[in-house]
Amino acid sequence: MSDADTLSKLxxxxxxxQMFNDFCRxxxxxxxKFLFSAKDNLTxxxxxxxxxxxxxxxxxxxxxxxxIAKLKAAGGKLVGKTNMDEFGFGTFSxxxxxxxxxxxxxxxxxxxxxxxxxxxxxAVLDDHISLGVSTGGSICCPAxxxxxxxxxxxxxxxxxxxxxxxxxxxxxxxxxxxxxKQMTKYLPIIAGKDKEDPTSCVQPELKITHKKMxxxxxxxxxxxxxxxxVLEAFNKALEDLKSMGIDVEYVDMPELKYAMPAYYILATSxxxxxxxxxxxxxxxxxxxxxxxxxxxxFTSFRTEYFGDEAKRRILLGxxxxxxxxxxxxxxxxxxxxxxxxxxxxxxxxxxxxVLTPTMPFVSPKxxxxxxxxxxxxxxxxxxxxxxxxxxxxxxxxxxxxxxDGMPIGMQFVSDHWNEDVxxxxxxxxDKQFEVRKAEVSL
Amino acid sequence: MDKDxxxxxxxxxxxxxxxxxxxxxxxxxxxxxxxxxILDEAPxxxxxxxxxxxxxxxxxxxxxxxxxxxEKLLADMKTYENYIRGPKLV
Numbered sequence: 076m077s078d079a080d081t082l083s084k085l086x087x088x089x090x091x092x093q094m095f096n097d098f099c100r101x102x103x104x105x106x107x108k109f110l111f112s113a114k115d116n117l118t119x120x121x122x123x124x125x126x127x128x129x130x131x132x133x134x135x136x137x138x139x140x141x142x143i144a145k146l147k148a149a150g151g152k153l154v155g156k157t158n159m160d161e162f163g164f165g166t167f168s169x170x171x172x173x174x175x176x177x178x179x180x181x182x183x184x185x186x187x188x189x190x191x192x193x194x195x196x197x198a199v200l201d202d203h204i205s206l207g208v209s210t211g212g213s214i215c216c217p218a219x220x221x222x223x224x225x226x227x228x229x230x231x232x233x234x235x236x237x238x239x240x241x242x243x244x245x246x247x248x249x250x251x252x253x254x255x256k257q258m259t260k261y262l263p264i265i266a267g268k269d270k271e272d273p274t275s276c277v278q279p280e281l282k283i284t285h286k287k288m289x290x291x292x293x294x295x296x297x298x299x300x301x302x303x304x305v306l307e308a309f310n311k312a313l314e315d316l317k318s319m320g321i322d323v324e325y326v327d328m329p330e331l332k333y334a335m336p337a338y339y340i341l342a343t344s345x346x347x348x349x350x351x352x353x354x355x356x357x358x359x360x361x362x363x364x365x366x367x368x369x370x371x372x373f374t375s376f377r378t379e380y381f382g383d384e385a386k387r388r389i390l391l392g393x394x395x396x397x398x399x400x401x402x403x404x405x406x407x408x409x410x411x412x413x414x415x416x417x418x419x420x421x422x423x424x425x426x427x428x429v430l431t432p433t434m435p436f437v438s439p440k441x442x443x444x445x446x447x448x449x450x451x452x453x454x455x456x457x458x459x460x461x462x463x464x465x466x467x468x469x470x471x472x473x474x475x476x477x478x479d480g481m482p483i484g485m486q487f488v489s490d491h492w493n494e495d496v497x498x499x500x501x502x503x504x505d506k507q508f509e510v511r512k513a514e515v516s517l
Numbered sequence: 518m519d520k521d522x523x524x525x526x527x528x529x530x531x532x533x534x535x536x537x538x539x540x541x542x543x544x545x546x547x548x549x550x551x552x553x554x555i556l557d558e559a560p561x562x563x564x565x566x567x568x569x570x571x572x573x574x575x576x577x578x579x580x581x582x583x584x585x586x587x588e589k590l591l592a593d594m595k596t597y598e599n600y601i602r603g604p605k606l607v
Contacts, residue, residue: 137589230569244568277573330560336553347530354531356603361595365604370531372604378533386532390523390542391549393530404553411559412566449545450552466569491570 078104085154085200087517093174094186094195097122098155108150112196113206115156116163116239117248119143122153126239127161127189129172130380131359140237141272142206142248142265149264157192161382162346163210163241165189166455167444168217170384175441179221179513180481184438187217190251194221197251199515204252204261208238210245211338212459218251218471219484220438222511224501225251226258229491230466231278233262234269242345245338245463253510255501259283262494279492288321288500290426291487294328297431297458308475308483309432315507316430324426330418334461337411339453340395340404341464347392350385353377387449416465423490428497431458433471433484462488470497472504476511518547 076084082099089095096115104110113119116126118136125131143153160170168176168191176191178184179198186195190207194217197205207214209227218225226249233248240246248265250258266281293313298306313323355363355376363372381389395404422429435455444452462469467488475483489496523543527534534542594601 135593137585137593231572273574274568274570274572277571333556333559336556337559339549340553340556351531356601357594361602363604365602367604369604369606374531374533377531381532386538387542387545389530389532390526391546394518394522394526394546397526397529404556407556407559407561409566410562410564411556412569413562413564414560416566416569417562448548450548453549453552464569 084517088199088515089155091517092177092179092195092199094157094176094192094199095155096125096127096158096173096192104152107152109152109202109204110154110200111146111151111204111206112155112157112193113140113143113153114190114193114208115159116208116241117143117206118237118239119153119156122156124156124239125173125359126163127159127171127173128380128382128385129360130353130376132172134359136237138237141234141269143237145265146206146261149261155196157190157196157205159192160189161385162239162350163189163208163213164346164384164388166212166216166452167439168192169441169444170382172382178438179515181438181479183440184481185220185441185444187220187434187438189213191217193251194218194223194225197221197223197253198513202254204250204257206265207249207251209247209249209463210241211342211463212456214249214251215433215459215469215471215484215486216456219433220482222473222482222513223251223253223471224255224258224473225249225471226262226494226497226501227463227469228262228266228494229278229468231274232266232281232468232492232494234267234272234275236269236271240345240349242342243349244345245342247463247466253512255498255505259498259502262498281494283498284495285499286496287503288427288487288496290322290324291316291428291430292324292326292422292426293430294331295325296328296331300435301432302436304477305432305434305436305483308477309485312474312485319503319507323430326422328418328422328429330414331461333411334415334464335453335457337408337415338460338464339391340408341412343388343392344396344405345392347389347396350389412464415461419465419467419488420490428487428489428500431486433458433486437477437479437481437483458486462486467491468494468497470501472501472508473510474508482511518543518550
């Protein structure tokens with residue numbers, strides 16, 4: 076296919092699925108060894124970077140995020156910046172200031188969030204990898220809803236330099252693809268120490284030894300309240316894992332129930348401070364009335380350009396850090412993070428991974444999403460949040476399809492720095508599970 | 518949540534709320550915090566989980582360098598005679 080044909084197809088696909096905020100519309104692909112896309116909260120020189128927020132509309136960074144620079148150095152061509160919930164604030168990519176990506180299996184349903192555009196791109200583009208970012212589930216959720224694999228490495232494995240922060244102690248850059256071999260190939264390329272991100276500098280080397288998984292723990296708490304179609308596919312997957320020689324043991328992890336509130340308190344506390352920099356002076360939107368006093372000037376921008384969920388999370392995070400409430404919420408959440416990490420470490424003494432369904436239901440329709448309360452929406456993340464709070468690597472594998480043909484995923488969580496066992500699991504699983512490609516018609 | 522508290526939080530966060538929004542966010546935050554009350558039952562921990570992994574201090578001597586040309590940095594800003602514009606302070 077010629078470059079012009081490839082780019083024309085890209086444009087048509089984007090028209091249908093709205094997966095990109097900005098993308099390669101013309102020009103040449105040159106001698107690129109592979110094409111990739113990146114979530115729109117990763118800076119890139121050649122495209123706008125808005126992190127799904129109108130307040131950053133028109134922002135053109137002058138440098139590439141380390142993860143993007145490394146893929147370019149490996150011969151990759153960045154073809155688009157993928158749509159997402161504003162600053163990562165959402166489970167369905169419906170909180171973007173720039174349209175909503177559509178699920179490739181059913182256009183009336185969500186791609187999941189917040190890396191929804193990345194999952195969509197990975198699902199519909201040929202031989203494609205997409206960089207996503209996970210703070211509380213933003214890679215595994217959309218991977219599950221769009222039927223792709225998705226790997227989230229340990230916190231600190233991939234440099235966050237060039238990532239527009241949501242929650243500094245939670246953000247992790249990973250990869251989505253329908254081909255697990257691509258994840259095994261490219262994760263070591265984007266991983267590694269980077270002096271621009273000190274949290275990346277303590278990591279041991281990522282070695283791919285193809286260590287096979289022998290035993291998984293399934294928390295009983297994680298299969299309560301799961302939709303029937305998801306549970307059926309998950310139980311079938313457990314039988315398949317057993318036939319692969321993997322021991323499956325049900326366990327109790329009562330600490331998991333504390334992860335959700337702890338996560339939202341830490342994430343919104345950090346987000347509310349990170350977003351304090353957006354005041355209409357240095358990035359994106361800057362046309363304001365300069366005769367106003369600085370309080371009124373800043374307030375006018377933030378009121379006009381932040382979306383509903385961004386405001387809700389800023390308010391929540393500001394509140395939980397305030398004097399008088401800080402000990403009950405923020406300080407307690409920090410302790411709970413360690414309680415959850417200890418619970419995982421205990422499991423990893425006996426098992427290679429903790430396994431759960433990835434999401435409690437298949438991708439919902441937009442009509443149903445619009446009727447969800449904030450608490451109902453947050454609760455949808457209860458399976459993906461614990462590993463993100465703990466900073467442990469995790470993986471979504473497609474494991475079934477319901478009667479409507481919607482994908483269902485399962486999530487493996489391994490110990491810090493043990494991405495190898497997850498990547499190998501994905502490749503082994505892919506040998507015996509047939510991943511369905513979405514039917515893409517233009 | 519009490520609307521007066523939400524109004525105080527919004528002011529600190531530089532967000533202006535209409536009466537309708539104040540009503541909405543007061544209810545939402547009240548519902549969310551009610552759900553978060555389960556944290557009161559959670560066990561305590563002696564440590565401090567600022568980060569999920571142990572993060573070493575990576576300190577170095579300051580070395581002056583021009584990583585980015587200032588013209589490029591300013592290119593995306595609405596500047597006035599190469600100064601960043603801002604609202605009045607007083």
